Amino acid sequence: MRTVHPMAWWGWAIGLAISASLTTNPALLGLLAAVIAIVVAAHHTNTVWGRSFKLYVWLGVLVIVMRVIFHLLIGLKYGDITLFWLPTVALPAWAAGIQIGGTVYLEGLLNAVLLGLRLAVLILAVGAANALANPKRLLRAFPRALHEIGTAVVVAISVAPQLAESVQRVMRARQLRGDAARGLKVLPKVAIPVLQDTLDRSLMLASAMESRGYGGHHGVARPRWVAVLTLGGLLLTAWGLFGLLNPEQATWWTGSGVLVAGVLASVIGLVGGGKSVRVSTYRPDRWGPIDALIVGCAVVTAVAMMWTRASDPASLTQPLQPLGWPEVGLPVLLGILVAAVPAAIPPAPKAKAP
């Protein structure tokens, strides 16, 4: 049994995030959240990032709570069913649209909760990708041209706990000199030993990396056209995205055509840049049928959502005026359930087969 490619989990999560962004239907959002939770429960590992999913759940809850608080304080309240009153503050005419306090109606409050829930599910999807895909393995799957950035990130991830440790150690040592001071006064007393320690360690690490051949690939110069192609491609991509997001102003020279050309140019640039980097990857993750299946499941979900949006847009929203029960269409329901299929893939064994 092999481990799942980290890109596959990100693809899956992006598919679900797109699906969630298309709906405010609480039944569908709840279902998406459940699917994400089930898959994470089946596949997460007992590592720092694996345990981080809980944090994202709390972040999601916080987002909903904040959304509700903002609605109560300054949101525009509307609806027919009155819940309770809050004291109001009269605002000048130019601040129309902001209403501090006032009567709170069920419909408006429900809408705030659902908008918060939609954002929370998006956050859950990102959190799931983070919990399922080892960020370091993800960096290894990046194109070789980004090798230096990858190394910097990996070093930063490894050094962070050491820094925390040395801060803790020095703080503790302060007490030995009878110094119980807190706040800004302690800063130089802690910062100076910690910085010296960090600097020493960085020099040792740099020297070790040099001795182990890091940077040996610099002997080959990177051709000029690589930089031009990569940068130009990125600019074209941005221009194309801009066109796509403003469909009213789209012409042939903005929009999808430019976007495709831009992406192509960047990819060629990255591949060309990678050629001059003479490093290799130890046991790289390979893209396999299971990875395709995982991404495919999320694509099915997203397609089902988009199809429903075209054919029956009302079923994707919560009816508010008049208030009613949300509907759930069969294609959308099935589409979301398909995204839970990766939960059935047997989880990777702890040690890879020898």
Added chain:
Amino acid sequence: MSHAVEFERVSVAYGEDDAVLRDVTFSIDQGELALVVGRTGSGKSTLLGAINGVVPHFTGGRLEGRVTVSGLDTATHRPRELATVVGVVGQDPLAGFVTDTVEEELAYGMEQLGLPGDTMRRRVEEILDVLGIADLRDRPLRELSGGQQQRVAIGSVLTPHPSVLVLDEPTSALDPTGAEEVLATITRLVHDLGVTVIVAEHRIERVLQYADQVIHLDQGRVTVGSPAEVMVDSTVAPPVIELGRAFGWQPLPLNVRDAKRQARGLHLDARPASSPPNGDVALRATNLSVRYGALTAVDSVDLELQRGSVTALMGRNGSGKSSLLWALQGSGPRSRGAVTVDGLDPHDLPVAQRRGLVGLVPQTPGDLLYLPTVAQECTVSDTEAGVAPGTTRSLLDTLVPGVSDDSHPRDLSEGQRLALVLAIQLATSPQVLLLDEPTRGLDYTAKAALVRQLKRLTTTAVLLSTHDVEFVALVADRVAIMAQGEIVESGPTREVVVSSPAYAPQVAKILGHGYLSLAEATGD
């Protein structure tokens, strides 16, 4: 046949300072184990760095002369180009790790060289077996023991198949078991794989018996020869050599077994079991426990420290020594039990009063220093301790004379820096002094100085944790041995260490009759 490493009239100087290496010429043959010895600051690290060109390519400085490794001149080859020829492991293996699991770390160097995937895979498996760390392959590097980390670090520079391996103090920070693991690995590499190994080590007694050649450094000048030749008048010498010199043994024995054979001719009287000084009790700990979550670091320890006596706390890495020291001082966590010093519990006192009762010198003494000059550190220490100005400075002068007021604490030698922190902690004249691994990075001279300093504290109870059995033999009146958070044995030093296989000092092993040090045997 060309030499594996060759130095021809090499001198190294940094900036305007005096040369660190002066006119150094020597060569090391393929498959030899060379040991580099010398006092702290004698240029050992510079010499090791020059082998793969880190000196001067990375550190700066000026190198004259010629250094060649396997025929390649370091003047024209950068360290990164020599990665396939020389493997270098620094003093702190953890500081040199780039990735975070064992397997990735072993592969890192090969990735940088762009070796094909199947070659990398094969070599990682080979090295895992050669070093006996196959069961650690998926483990995070930070969770390994010191000995395991050191072996992984060695493995990670071996995967590009260098013919020369350079190790800077590979066993200094390790407990006796960890040191054994690493030494076994090193000798295996030399004997089975024919790797040329160059080792610098303070704990010469651990490595000397395996060395083919000794490179002795004294103020930048080298003497090179067989161990027995060079050790005759070396500036640093382990107890076995000191003993051989004192009794004029020929040839000079390098290990305990040879020395024992020579010692047969001696007629020594059995040493009377002298009892350690019996001062009044300065610190009493009862039923002391420290827990971190589910882990019990210190388990119901009872301990008494007498005024004017030195107690050594020994035991494996992770047996709870540091946790016990911090709990006794009162600044560390404590789950249960009581500590009494002078009728008071330091844990209940404000930090400033706490150190008036119990002083602690932590494992990295530099953590306590943050000012740019020694003079400023001393002044601030006087204010903090609430004593007359000049107290700390005069304490420092009795401990190590001649530390300049203007020097930066970071520029002091390990021994001087330790003495500065010791002076700061003694400024409040505490009743109890605790030291956590004070001998790290100290050479024999600095250790002897520390022994004298501690012996002078006749009204203080001293407790120090250490792995260094030779140091314990010189300094300690009593020994307590910890395992799994409990004190499993304690008593007068002679009774505890002489019969122990792990904690007996070299002199005790050679002479028997309960002798602990050369001074005792020669009657000085």
